Each structure stands twice: as C-alpha cells, then as structure tokens.
C-alpha cells in the first residue's frame with residue numbers, strides 16, 4: 001500500500017494521535033492483568049479502544065417518573081411508599097411489594113429473595129427503583145427491579161446523565177465498565193485528539209472529542225429518543241466516520257489493484273463473432289453494453305475487477321463467454337468458477353457446446369473429481385486448455401494454470417472480499433495479474449454496493465431477453481398439499497414439467513437430502529402415471545448430470561430437488577414450481593429458485609407451500625414474493641428484513657461487524673459518505689490511513705496487499 005511517510009508516526013501514537021490514549025488499559029487505575037484479559041474479549045486493549053466501545057442503548061435515570069405516568073414498556077425510576085408486602089406461595093415463592101406515590105401504584109415482583117430483602121420492605125418504607133414496566137396480574141409490574149431504600153428526610157438521588165448500556169462480556173458488569181470508561185474519558189479530556197474528518201466537510205457535526213463525551217455520558221437533557229434511533233448528531237459524526245473508513249479501505253484495495261499489471265486483450269473479435277453467428281438469437285442491448293464495458297477494461301494493462309449484476313435469466317453466462325473469447329484469442333487461459341457443482345456442470349455444458357465448434361477445449365475441475373480422471377484434467381489445465389470450468393476446487397494448490405488471463409466468478413454474493421483477494425493471488429503469474437469478472441444474480445442495491453463493493457467497478461444487465469412471460473406466484477398453506485399434487489399432475493399430463501423443491505432451514509445437507517428423498521417416495525406413489533426424478537447434493541456428479549439431462553429432454557416430468565437447483569439451471573419447458581417451507585428461505589434465494597421457471601414462452605407458476613402459522617416477518621417475505629419479480633426490489637426488501645450480512649454473505653468481509661454504523665439503518669447517509677470519502681481522497685490524502693486504522697480492526701491486512 002502506498003503508505004506515505006508522514007503518518008507512520010500516527011500509528012505509534014494511536015489513531016487518535018495521542019500518547020496517553022494509546023496506552024494499554026492497564027495504565028488506568030485499578031486495571032490489572034485479569035481485567036485486561038477480559039477486556040480483550042471486547043477487542044479492547046488500549047484506553048482509546050475503551051473510548052470507541054460505544055453504548056448500545058441508554059436508560060434515563062435522571063428523573064423520577066410519577067407512578068401514575070408510567071406506561072407499559074417504559075424503563076423508569078419511580079419512588080413510592082410500600083403499601084403492601086407479601087410472600088405468595090405457589091409452585092415457587094414470590095415476593096410482591098406494592099408501592100404508591102399519590103399518583104398511582106405499581107407492583108414489584110421478586111422470584112428470588114432472601115429474608116433481609118423481605119424485611120426491608122416494611123409498610124411505609126420509601127423505595128426508589130428502576131426497571132421496565134410490564135403488564136402483570138395486578139396492573140403494571142416491575143420484575144426484579146434495581147432498588148434502594150430512601151431515608152424519609154433524604155432527597156432522592158438521581159443520576160446526572162443518561163445511563164449508557166454497553167455490550168458486555170462474561171465477568172464484567174455495566175458498573176465496572178462505566179467506571180473504566182469514565183477514567184478513559186478523563187484521559188481524553190487532557191488529550192489532543194487528531195480529527196481526521198476536517199470540520200469543513202461536516203460543518204454542522206460536533207467534533208470527535210465532543211461526540212465521544214456526549215455518547216458515553218449524555219447530559220440529562222439529551223434527547224433519549226434520538227439516541228435510541230441513532231439520529232443524534234454525535235452518533236452521525238461517528239457513523240459517518242466509520243462508513244467513510246470502510247469505504248476508503250475498499251477504495252484503497254481497488255487503487256492497489258489498479259497498480260498491478262495485467263495482460264492486454266486486443267484481438268480482432270473474430271472468435272466472438274463466430275460464436276454469435278451460431279446462436280439462434282441476438283444479444284440484448286444491455287448485454288451488448290456490458291460486453292462493451294468489459295472490453296474497455298481488458299484492453300488496459302491494469303487488471304479489471306468488475307461486478308456484473310443481472311437478474312435471474314438476464315443472460316450473464318453469454319456475457320462471460322464473450323469476455324472469455326477475447327482472452328483466449330489473445331492466447332490466455334480463462335477460469336470460470338461457480339459456487340455449486342450443479343451450476344459448474346451447467347456452465348461446463350454450455351461452454352462445451354459453444355466452444356467446441358470453435359475448436360476450443362474445455363477442462364473440468366471439482367472437489368469430487370478423483371483419481372485418474374482428476375489427473376487427466378489437471379494435466380490438461382497445466383498444458384494450457386483455453387477454458388477451465390469448476391467449483392472453488394479450481395483454486396486449490398494442486399491446480400496449476402498456464403497463462404491464466406481472466407477469472408470469471410459466478411454468483412459473487414457468496415464470496416467475500418478476502419476470497420476475491422485470494423483468487424487474485426492464485427492467478428498471479430510473474431508480475432501479471434489476471435482480469436476478474438464477477439457475476440451476481442442477487443442485485444445489490446446501489447447505495448449498499450457503494451459501500452460493500454467499493455473496490456469493484458459495476459455493470460448492470462438491466463434487460464431480460466425478449467419473450468419471457470411473467471411468473472404468477474401464489475402462497476398456500478401446506479394443508480392444501482393434496483390440491484397442489486393434483487395440480488402438478490394436471491400440468492405434467494398437459495406436457496409441461498414441474499419442480500418440487502424441498503427446503504430446510506438448517507445447513508445440514510444430509511437432512512435436506514433426506515427430506516427430498518421422503519417427498520420423492522411419497523410423490524411417486526401418489527403420481528403413478530408420471531416419470532419423477534430426484535436430485536440432491538449427495539448424489540454423484542454423474543448421477544446428477546444424468547437426471548438433469550433426462551429432465552431437460554422431457555423424459556422426466558417432475559423433478560424433486562433440494563435447493564441445489566437454486567442457481568443457473570435452465571429448462572424452458574418447466575412451467576410450475578412448488579417450494580415447500582418457503583418461509584425458511586431468504587428472499588433472494590427464493591427469487592433464484594423461482595427463476596428456474598418462466599424461462600420459455602409459456603405462462604409459469606410458482607406455488608409457495610408454507611407451513612402455518614407464519615411469523616410477521618415470514619408473512620412479509622411471502623407477500624414480497626407474491627407482489628414482485630424485480631430482483632432489485634426483492635434484494636432491497638431482503639436487506640430490510642434480514643440485514644446485509646445475510647444478503648451479501650459479508651460475515652466474512654467484516655462489513656457486518658461495524659462498531660456503530662449499520663448499513664441498513666444508516667443507508668440514507670451513504671450518498672453523503674461517498675461524496676465525503678472522495679473529497680478526503682482529493683484534499684486530505686494524509687488522513688486516509690489513520691482513519692482506516694482507527695475503525696477497521698486488523699487494518700494491517702489492508703495495508704499489506
């Protein structure tokens with residue numbers, strides 16, 4: 001990374017630029033090795049880390065709420081006189097204490113208590129307590145509230161700022177952590193803090209120092225509601241800073257990438273022309289545009305890193321094929337990697353069909369390929385087969401490429417930043433890096449793409465090939481399974497084909513396959529006149545290929561499958577899909593599955609056979625599937641309902657683990673963040689590294705590439 005010399009210093013002084021703050025937590029009074037050890041579980045090792053350990057929420061203990069004004073769900077401090085105190089005997093003993101303050105009464109309920117406690121609550125005693133009011137047998141109740149007794153003539157003590165609630169770890173209490181952060185704040189007060197976001201970028205936001213003080217110890221008049229919603233200016237200050245840091249780290253990756261050298265593909269386009277001539281259709285406008293964008297990239301001597309987004313059925317494979325032919329024509333090898341074996345096989349078949357007439361060999365590699373067959377493919381790859389198709393097994397050490405010039409990764413959302421990097425390393429030959437084309441059928445909402453994929457250029461195939469008919473989606477409870485089976489039977493007897501998809505929430509492939517086998521047996525006895533096939537992930541590659549071939553040739557009318565058929569599988573005569581337990585799947589996955597039908601010119605149907613009762617979220621998801629077929633809208637909804645980690649598969653990328661920002665909640669800030677990040681790059685390049693180091697854990701990994 002082009003680390004400029006002026007901020008190598010800032011690292012030794014911590015990213016806040018202060019010696020005191022970069023000290024170990026053990027420099028704080030009362031912090032020994034044992035406590036320091038516990039803190040590392042929260043990723044806290046320095047005083048500065050403590051300051052960036054932010055509250056997840058707040059409680060307001062700065063005022064006493066009249067009992068009559070407490071509403072259900074409130075967390076409040078109340079003070080009242082004991083009007084009743086009794087132990088109720090039942091399956092377990094319960095101590096009930098009624099408090100009143102003239103405005104109303106409230107009940108405290110204790111399931112665990114000792115004799116001292118029981119005696120404390122004398123009739124007439126004045127008690128101050130804090131808890132969440134819940135509806136109970138006797139009106140509003142506080143279960144196990146924090147409480148203390150107040151002497152009759154003593155003023156009731158309240159806190160002088162809102163109480164922060166921090167994420168904790170075992171063996172550490174809120175109080176202890178608050179004390180520590182209080183000590184850290186005292187250090188912060190004395191320290192000079194380097195603000196890497198210049199005031200001119202965000203004139204209306206408080207400084208970093210002010211923000212940290214406010215968030216750890218908000219004054220009593222701080223708007224609790226705003227804080228809970230993460231809409232307070234001090235939170236904005238930090239959220240924006242963290243999002244900028246995230247984006248910068250990705251942009252840096254991209255910059256570094258652009259510094260590498262790559263092969264230049266400037267052929268005549270002769271091979272592509274010959275292939276297009278063989279096709280029974282012509283490219284869509286969108287396909288042509290995206291192919292043009294790719295061609296611009298691969299004529300440069302720096303490696304392409306381009307994400308092609310296109311809805312299910314948009315024709316991404318063909319776009320990849322065109323790019324591949326450019327590379328091959330220039331004398332380079334191309335590798336196409338797919339996330340599942342079924343999809344890889346399908347690509348293998350497509351490419352073989354397209355490329356064989358051009359005189360080009362296609363090699364195959366998958367984890368299940370063993371022995372001699374494997375060796376034969378390895379030899380072919382090493383000898384320079386122009387096209388290699390496979391699963392991630394392609395990037396194992398035993399695979400040696402010859403002159404690899406282009407890597408195509410299909411269904412990108414399953415791979416994270418780190419996998420992208422390792423692919424790149426794998427393809428490196430001498431000082432040349434291969435170009436990379438990444439294709440996803442899970443369209444990433446634009447704002448999110450700016451953050452999560454800022455290291456990539458993007459192209460969108462925003463047009464489907466002509467002649468597709470919309471899919472009608474219906475949701476039915478699985479109590480109507482018999483009816484659906486009849487419907488499948490009727491469709492198949494009319495010459496159409498159908499999929500029956502069995503799902504399971506858990507990742508256990510074994511269970512999923514078992515469910516499919518049971519369903520297969522059941523449907524076979526009930527639909528005797530039909531040829532029914534079964535396909536799942538535990539079958540041998542050859543078996544799967546045979547079944548797929550039979551289904552494609554209409555020798556099987558009904559295919560019972562697990563979600564292995566989720567991506568890519570293409571049989572235009574299949575017009576009906578039944579998905580069992582759709583509520584267990586994410587929307588984007590359902591959209592992928594559903595995209596297996598509606599691929600021909602006949603009207604297609606998708607039946608979501610759900611298991612009642614549905615949760616609210618489940619209902620919402622099913623409604624989205626019924627109402628739209630637009631992959632972008634579905635991805636947006638999926639993001640709202642499930643969060644970015646699930647949608648992007650970013651658990652590996654680290655994006656989902658930000659300190660304060662949340663890509664979904666804070667989406668509306670992303671435009672602003674984008675603009676600010678660019679200004680920083682232009683006008684304050686020396687701030688970039690310290691900013692990224694401040695926010696990104698393990699930032700070194702970015703520094704090394």
Ligand code: ADP
Pocket residue numbers: 281282283284287310311312313314315316317318441465466568570
């Ligand atoms: P996806 O974008 O989902 O990967 P595919 O590449 O599998 O889509 O293409 C889906 C189907 O559309 C394939 O049968 C493919 O041959 C066909 N197809 C691709 N491009 C066109 C086009 N321009 N006109 C007609 N059919 C096309």
Ligand code: MG
Pocket residue numbers: 316317410441567568
């Ligand atoms: Mg595809």
